[in-house]
Amino acid sequence: MATKISLKQLGSDVLSLIRSGGSSLEKDIVSNTNCGATPSGSKFPKGQTFTEFAEKLLRKDIIPTITTSFSGAGIKEVGTIINGSTLKLTINNLNNVTVPINEINFYVGNILVDSQTFIDGQANYQYIYNQQILSNTTVKVELIYNSNQKVSGSGSFSFVYASYYGITELSSINDTDATLLANTFIKNIKNSKSLTWENVNLSNQRFCYMYPTSFGSLTSIKDGNGFSNFESYTKFTVNLTSPINGDIIQYYAYLLTDSVTGSGFKQIYT
Numbered sequence: 001m002a003t004k005i006s007l008k009q010l011g012s013d014v015l016s017l018i019r020s021g022g023s024s025l026e027k028d029i030v031s032n033t034n035c036g037a038t039p040s041g042s043k044f045p046k047g048q049t050f051t052e053f054a055e056k057l058l059r060k061d062i063i064p065t066i067t068t069s070f071s072g073a074g075i076k077e078v079g080t081i082i083n084g085s086t087l088k089l090t091i092n093n094l095n096n097v098t099v100p101i102n103e104i105n106f107y108v109g110n111i112l113v114d115s116q117t118f119i120d121g122q123a124n125y126q127y128i129y130n131q132q133i134l135s136n137t138t139v140k141v142e143l144i145y146n147s148n149q150k151v152s153g154s155g156s157f158s159f160v161y162a163s164y165y166g167i168t169e170l171s172s173i174n175d176t177d178a179t180l181l182a183n184t185f186i187k188n189i190k191n192s193k194s195l196t197w198e199n200v201n202l203s204n205q206r207f208c209y210m211y212p213t214s215f216g217s218l219t220s221i222k223d224g225n226g227f228s229n230f231e232s233y234t235k236f237t238v239n240l241t242s243p244i245n246g247d248i249i250q251y252y253a254y255l256l257t258d259s260v261t262g263s264g265f266k267q268i269y270t
Contacts (some may be wrong), residue, residue, distance in 0.1 A: 028043065073192060078247065079245035140152055161247070163210065195214035
């Protein structure tokens with residue numbers, strides 16, 4: 001059974017240990033007050049060496065801090081094939097760490113794909129995942145220290161259908177129009193409906209912005225001066241055939257209702 005001991009008693013035990021030449025604690029000791037760098041309630045187990053005992057009192061544990069990276073991670077267009085990823089972990093403060101480091105684990109989704117034993121003095125670890133990534137996937141590297149404590153970093157591959165914007169002379173948009181415009185408009189791979197479009201020149205033409213309905217309807221359209229243009233647009237719902245893989249996806253198409261001539265226009269969609 002562990003014995004609770006005061007700071008004064010603990011100091012007396014340390015002196016006795018030194019004087020007697022003992023090399024380890026003869027019983028479990030649980031402090032009932034802060035002792036040096038250790039908080040109240042810390043356990044000093046029977047058999048702990050004097051060096052370990054002194055380290056507990058004289059310095060706080062320094063745990064590892066890490067940096068992780070995952071090649072290719074980010075937002076991708078649906079239909080893009082990602083040929084694997086290199087998962088990396090670096091221990092930033094290895095020379096200062098005072099706790100035992102056990103292992104480094106690599107995950108793709110919820111699957112542990114590799115586990116590497118920590119090598120003393122080695123700060124960098126990596127795993128090359130060579131399977132194709134075709135859908136939303138989370139990747140993670142996890143470092144285990146003190147047997148069961150963890151620090152980790154993660155990345156993600158997010159696949160979305162493209163958004164498109166450009167100018168047109170069309171006064172309405174149907175499914176066929178949307179698919180044709182997608183082949184000529186500017187493509188934008190992003191995971192939200194927000195878009196800022198600057199320095200646009202029109203000659204009896206209209207702004208047109210198309211994006212997947214899964215992002216939700218726009219709530220605001222403003223010009224470069226912050227004035228609302230929302231009522232100046234007509235909203236269409238169309239079925240667009242993806243130029244990259246042929247999928248048919250429902251899109252919103254926001255088309256300026258009346259044609260305009262001018263230069264240097266700015267439109268802010270949110």
